Amino acid sequence: MMKHLTTLAPVAAVAVLIAFATPAQAGGSALSGEDLTRWGDAYVELAGMSPKWGVQGVEAFKASTDAGVPIFYLDVRTPAEWEGGVVDGATTVSLIDLPSAEGLAQLPEDKGAIIGVYCKSGHRSTLALTLLHHLGYGNAISMAGGFQAWSGAGYPVVDWTPVTQ
Numbered sequence: 001m002m003k004h005l006t007t008l009a010p011v012a013a014v015a016v017l018i019a020f021a022t023p024a025q026a027g028g029s030a031l032s033g034e035d036l037t038r039w040g041d042a043y044v045e046l047a048g049m050s051p052k053w054g055v056q057g058v059e060a061f062k063a064s065t066d067a068g069v070p071i072f073y074l075d076v077r078t079p080a081e082w083e084g085g086v087v088d089g090a091t092t093v094s095l096i097d098l099p100s101a102e103g104l105a106q107l108p109e110d111k112g113a114i115i116g117v118y119c120k121s122g123h124r125s126t127l128a129l130t131l132l133h134h135l136g137y138g139n140a141i142s143m144a145g146g147f148q149a150w151s152g153a154g155y156p157v158v159d160w161t162p163v164t165q
Helices: 002-020 033-048 058-066 123-134 146-152
Strands: 054-056 071-075 114-118 140-143
Touching: 054 123, 058 071, 058 140, 058 146, 114 123, 114 146, 123 140, 140 146
Parallel strands: 054 140, 071 114, 114 140
Antiparallel strands: none
């Protein structure tokens, strides 16, 4: 019984995200209810972390960046969390805003781009990863341990500057 309840926790998290996600109606680029349902279904696939879902440690991201590999860092934490700093060059879109037209517009046009998605510790980035894979970003990779692991390893962090419209 307890195992069954822990299996439902990720599904419940997706249900909450879906319930509170409010995709904008701009130009048809927001996700439909059907898309969000498929996103939730895809999250269930993550339970076993099949090979098609990527997770890498911060060391791999840092080494790749240092080697000149272009990585689109996507920070899906909240604005309050960004105030503590972000990975240099990161694009900031909170997880709850990611499925909106405005959030989706922040993603690279190139579906083959390497996206290093991170949150505070790795849970929200896993949710974002399912959405990114659903959208065709096959090279999206979740940063294991998230921002805590990155900053804890002493890797560079920069101040976040809010974008004003």
